[in-house]
Amino acid sequence: xxxxxxxxxxxxxxxxxxxxxxxxxxxxxxxxxxxxxxxxxxxxxxxxxxxxxxxxxxxxxxxxxxxxxxxxxxxxxxxxxxxxxxxxxxxxxxxxxxxxxxxxxxxxxxxxxxxxxxxxxxxxxxxxxxxxxxxxxxxxxxxxxxxxxxxxxxxxxxxxxxxxxxxxxxxxxxxxxxxxxxxxxxxxxxxxxxxxxxxxxxxxxxxxxxxxxxxxxxxxxxxxxxxxxxxxxxxxxxxxxxxxxxxxxxxxxxxxxxxxxxx
Amino acid sequence: xxxxxxxxxxxxxxxxxxxxxxxxxxxxxxxxxxxxxxxxxxxxxxxxxxxxxxxxxxxxxxxxxxxxxxxxxxxxxxxxxxxxxxxxxxxxxxxxxxxxxxxxxxxxxxxxxxxxxxxxxxxxxxxxxxxxxxxxxxxxxxxxxxxxxxxxxxxxxxxxxxxxxxxxxxxxxxxxxxxxxxxxxxxxxxxxxxxxxxxxxxxxxxxxxxxxxxxxxxxxxxxxxxxxxxxxxxxxxxxxxxxxxxxxxxxxxxxxxxxxxxxxxxxxxxxxxxxxxxxxxx
Numbered sequence: 001x002x003x004x005x006x007x008x009x010x011x012x013x014x015x016x017x018x019x020x021x022x023x024x025x026x027x028x029x030x031x032x033x034x035x036x037x038x039x040x041x042x043x044x045x046x047x048x049x050x051x052x053x054x055x056x057x058x059x060x061x062x063x064x065x066x067x068x069x070x071x072x073x074x075x076x077x078x079x080x081x082x083x084x085x086x087x088x089x090x091x092x093x094x095x096x097x098x099x100x101x102x103x104x105x106x107x108x109x110x111x112x113x114x115x116x117x118x119x120x121x122x123x124x125x126x127x128x129x130x131x132x133x134x135x136x137x138x139x140x141x142x143x144x145x146x147x148x149x150x151x152x153x154x155x156x157x158x159x160x161x162x163x164x165x166x167x168x169x170x171x172x173x174x175x176x177x178x179x180x181x182x183x184x185x186x187x188x189x190x191x192x193x194x195x196x197x198x199x200x201x202x203x204x205x206x207x208x209x210x211x212x213x214x215x216x217x218x219x220x221x222x223x224x225x226x227x228x229x230x231x232x233x234x235x236x237x238x239x240x241x242x243x244x245x246x247x248x249x250x251x252x253x254x255x256x257x258x259x260x261x262x263x
Numbered sequence: 264x265x266x267x268x269x270x271x272x273x274x275x276x277x278x279x280x281x282x283x284x285x286x287x288x289x290x291x292x293x294x295x296x297x298x299x300x301x302x303x304x305x306x307x308x309x310x311x312x313x314x315x316x317x318x319x320x321x322x323x324x325x326x327x328x329x330x331x332x333x334x335x336x337x338x339x340x341x342x343x344x345x346x347x348x349x350x351x352x353x354x355x356x357x358x359x360x361x362x363x364x365x366x367x368x369x370x371x372x373x374x375x376x377x378x379x380x381x382x383x384x385x386x387x388x389x390x391x392x393x394x395x396x397x398x399x400x401x402x403x404x405x406x407x408x409x410x411x412x413x414x415x416x417x418x419x420x421x422x423x424x425x426x427x428x429x430x431x432x433x434x435x436x437x438x439x440x441x442x443x444x445x446x447x448x449x450x451x452x453x454x455x456x457x458x459x460x461x462x463x464x465x466x467x468x469x470x471x472x473x474x475x476x477x478x479x480x481x482x483x484x485x486x487x488x489x490x491x492x493x494x495x496x497x498x499x500x501x502x503x504x505x506x507x508x509x510x511x512x513x514x515x516x517x518x519x520x521x522x523x524x525x526x527x528x529x530x531x532x533x534x535x536x537x538x539x540x541x542x543x544x545x
Contacts, residue, residue, distance in 0.1 A: 077447040
């Protein structure tokens with residue numbers, strides 16, 4: 001039975017003290033995420049969406065409010081979380097396979113027992129022939145695919161992704177979205193995906209949370225009802241375009257409210 | 264060369280173009296070898312020849328400036344004396360370097376991990392960097408006497424700072440997301456140090472070590488100057504008191520050779536380690 005409130009974010013806020021002034025990055029955000037749901041957090045750069053994700057991951061304390069995941073308040077990082085960052089952050093001296101097994105070593109488990117899973121994951125993202133290559137021998141997209149496998153190796157319950165494809169070119173980015181969607185079908189985790197790409201947010205997610213400009217709140221909670229598995233051609237359909245346009249207007253309105261131009 | 268040309272005629276054009284490309288690349292490699300290896304060596308030889316000729320031509324007395332050939336002769340005639348003193352200098356420099364490197368890395372790691380220790384020590388270390396440490400050398404004789412302890416301690420003392428500073432820079436140079444990933448996996452500081460921080464720091468550690476090895480030699484030679492008990496530095500001082508300029512230059516030539524060799528070893532270790540760790544060579 002899937003928990004409808006696997007993630008419970010309650011009135012979470014984040015303020016930074018900068019000199020004599022307080023900067024409010026995130027203001028009273030509240031939402032729930034059901035187990036197994038893939039949620040995109042969409043917003044313009046600098047709207048505090050990454051901060052929100054880091055608070056969920058336990059890597060950044062919240063100034064106010066509570067976050068509960070799997071029924072327990074988040075007070076620090078947990079091993080049931082898988083993390084993917086903007087840069088692949090692979091160890092340059094390790095092969096793809098060793099990089100994928102890195103979390104296993106950090107958790108002091110036996111890498112030999114996970115080797116098969118690591119090879120299978122790398123195979124699934126099309127890196128079956130690159131197991132023993134070092135990051136410098138891989139393209140940017142390949143490196144980020146290794147990072148996806150690394151985040152999944154210990155079978156986490158929750159995958160948190162902080163703009164994982166924003167450093168990639170547009171063509172690679174589409175490929176990565178398809179690769180992530182494909183691996184998602186087989187691994188079905190709860191997912192939090194932070195992005196500033198509307199297309200990406202809609203294509204991947206069951207639900208899109210639109211964050212407004214600073215101090216950010218959730219401006220819109222939108223259910224994406226396209227059937228899974230999703231075909232790459234989905235992005236060319238009129239319905240897809242309509243949703244994207246609507247989300248774009250919401251973001252712009254959010255900007256207008258916070259008194260900034262939507263340049 | 265001609266038979267390659269003949270073979271190319273018989274082959275298809277793509278193959279002959281390939282061969283031409285390979286030949287061009289080989290030629291470029293040779294040209295680069297000439298430019299970066301042969302040319303500097305030829306320049307050095309030319310300077311030595313000029314020196315030799317100038318001394319001969321102007322009848323400069325040996326006590327002022329002996330010719331390179333005189334120095335070479337002297338190196339051969341006092342080879343046993345040079346050897347014994349060179350061994351002493353080399354051993355102490357290597358020992359000083361090894362101790363400085365170990366201490367430097369350990370101190371750098373402690374400073375990176377303890378914010379209190381860092382606050383207490385780091386500004387003072389930087390301040391100490393600025394002191395002309397050679398001025399402190401006589402104090403070591405007061406404290407430790409005129410034996411090897413004094414020279415070794417002084418060598419460690421001056422070669423240790425570059426290692427500390429470089430290692431701290433390296434250890435704090437790890438991408439923030441990499442550390443966030445490790446913290447997310449609830450890895451211990453000890454694990455993060457060995458699996459991530461230290462390997463990331465290696466290029467910096469080696470650049471510190473390359474400075475340290477030259478400083479260690481300087482430290483030992485300065486130590487030998489003032490402890491006046493053994494080593495090439497002592498030999499130089501001794502020869503200077505007898506106005507034996509040729510012996511001074513012979514000892515200096517040996518010191519240069521030792522310096523080059525030790526620096527070469529550190530550079531070689533750097534190349535091998537950085538290659539193994541996938542870093543681009545500095």
